[in-house]
Amino acid sequence: DTGVSQDPRHKITKRGQNVTFRCDPISEHNRLYWYRQTLGQGPEFLTYFQNEAQLEKSRLLSDRFSAERPKGSFSTLEIQRTEQGDSAMYLCAIPRGARMNTQYFGPGTRLTVL
Amino acid sequence: AQTVTQSQPEMSVQEAETVTLSCTYDTSESDYYLFWYKQPPSRQMILVIRQEAYKQQNATENRFSVNFQKAAKSFSLKISDSQLGDAAMYFCAYRSNAGNMLTFGGGTRLMVKP
Numbered sequence: 001d002t003g004v005s006q007d008p009r010h011k012i013t014k015r016g017q018n019v020t021f022r023c024d025p026i027s028e029h030n031r032l033y034w035y036r037q038t039l040g041q042g043p044e045f046l047t048y049f050q051n052e053a054q055l056e057k058s059r060l061l062s063d064r065f066s067a068e069r070p071k072g073s074f075s076t077l078e079i080q081r082t083e084q085g086d087s088a089m090y091l092c093a094i095p096r097g098a099r100m101n102t103q104y105f106g107p108g109t110r111l112t113v114l
Numbered sequence: 115a116q117t118v119t120q121s122q123p124e125m126s127v128q129e130a131e132t133v134t135l136s137c138t139y140d141t142s143e144s145d146y147y148l149f150w151y152k153q154p155p156s157r158q159m160i161l162v163i164r165q166e167a168y169k170q171q172n173a174t175e176n177r178f179s180v181n182f183q184k185a186a187k188s189f190s191l192k193i194s195d196s197q198l199g200d201a202a203m204y205f206c207a208y209r210s211n212a213g214n215m216l217t218f219g220g221g222t223r224l225m226v227k228p
Contacts, residue, residue, distance in 0.1 A: 002158065002160070031214070033214070033215070033216075035216070040221070041220060041221070042118075042205050042207075042218030042219055042220050042221050043159075043205070043216070043218050044218070045215035045216065045217070048214050048215065055214075056214060056215065058215075091159065093216075101147050101164075101166075101209070101211075102147075102149070102161060102164055103209075103216055104161065105151075105158060105159040105160075106158070107157075107158045108158070108159075
């Protein structure tokens with residue numbers, strides 16, 4: 001158990017629709033990360049939160065993407081006007097261990113845009 | 115920018131045998147962390163092993179060990195006594211001590227033959 005749950009696990013949507021994913025750390029964590037993994041590739045960093053503050057965003061995060069972390073607990077990632085290229089696995093991760101230097105991943109949300 | 119390269123898209127090993135997965139990375143920093151993650155088909159990404167760059171001793175976790183060559187910027191994973199359950203995608207990842215994001219390689223698909 002990595003201490004991270006994600007919901008939904010699978011999402012199928014039509015192009016142009018908006019979708020929202022949720023990441024829930026089981027216990028309190030200052031930091032929370034989002035990654036995107038396309039089929040057959042390694043994950044790519046999207047964004048990172050320190051408590052409620054979104055401190056870093058990748059160039060992959062276009063203006064159709066928005067992430068929030070109200071109250072510094074769970075986080076949501078919304079994609080507006082989805083495109084077929086948005087089809088991917090969206091992974092959430094939290095740091096744990098000595099000096100919090102290791103990231104542990106949730107099960108991910110697999111998005112399919114038709 | 116840091117890059118991580120896994121030159122073996124696929125590897126195959128006989129059950130009970132030993133296999134080595136390769137990873138090279140490019141960085142100008144001296145203080146960083148390296149990781150190997152395992153992602154079974156349609157399942158969650160899990161940490162296999164971690165190495166701190168300042169430690170000269172190679173990390174070991176049961177049947178998994180690394181060969182960390184800092185000067186050569188090489189970080190290979192050795193799996194001993196391979197088991198059917200080791201079949202998965204393996205990702206090498208880098209994180210700067212000064213940063214937060216993980217940079218992943220493209221992955222190596224490991225097949226284990228009974």
